[in-house]
Amino acid sequence: MLWRYAHGNVLEVGVGTGKNFPYYPPNVTVTGIDLADQMLPGRVPEPKQLRMPVELWEGDARLLDFPDNSFDTAGGHVCLLSVPDPVRGLAN
Numbered sequence: 023m024l025w026r027y028a029h030g031n032v033l034e035v036g037v038g039t040g041k042n043f044p045y046y047p048p049n050v051t052v053t054g055i056d057l058a059d060q061m062l063p064g065r066v067p068e069p070k071q072l073r074m075p076v077e078l079w080e081g082d083a084r085l086l087d088f089p090d091n092s093f094d095t096a097g098g099h100v101c102l103l104s105v106p107d108p109v110r111g112l113a114n
């Protein structure tokens with residue numbers, strides 16, 4: 023339950039169609055990454071429908087290149103089971 027502990031700048035890996043967005047506290051900023059086909063227009067809520075700022079990026083959990091210390095909270099929900107190399111995904 024990433025959202026329960028989320029604070030500050032949040033990285034959600036494997037954000038999918040954004041089903042977790044309603045559970046975040048309103049004072050966070052969420053950066054969601056997922057493989058491209060999960061975030062087709064119309065599948066993810068529009069930013070204006072959300073209580074907090076959200077940025078979505080196409081990306082692979084194993085190849086993230088955000089600068090160090092970009093996020094206060096990082097995690098995913100039922101995501102690692104579908105990442106082929108979960109240890110590499112966590113290390114990034």
Ligand SMILES: C[S@@+](CC[C@H](N)C(=O)[O-])C[C@H]1O[C@@H](n2cnc3c(N)ncnc32)[C@H](O)[C@@H]1O
Binds near residue numbers: 035
């Ligand atoms: C079971 S879905 C869960 C989606 C969302 N977290 C939720 O709770 O509804 C797993 C998600 O992980 C994403 N995923 C799988 N491998 C990934 C990878 N290597 N990098 C980023 N996302 C990945 C999938 O595209 C999918 O959207």
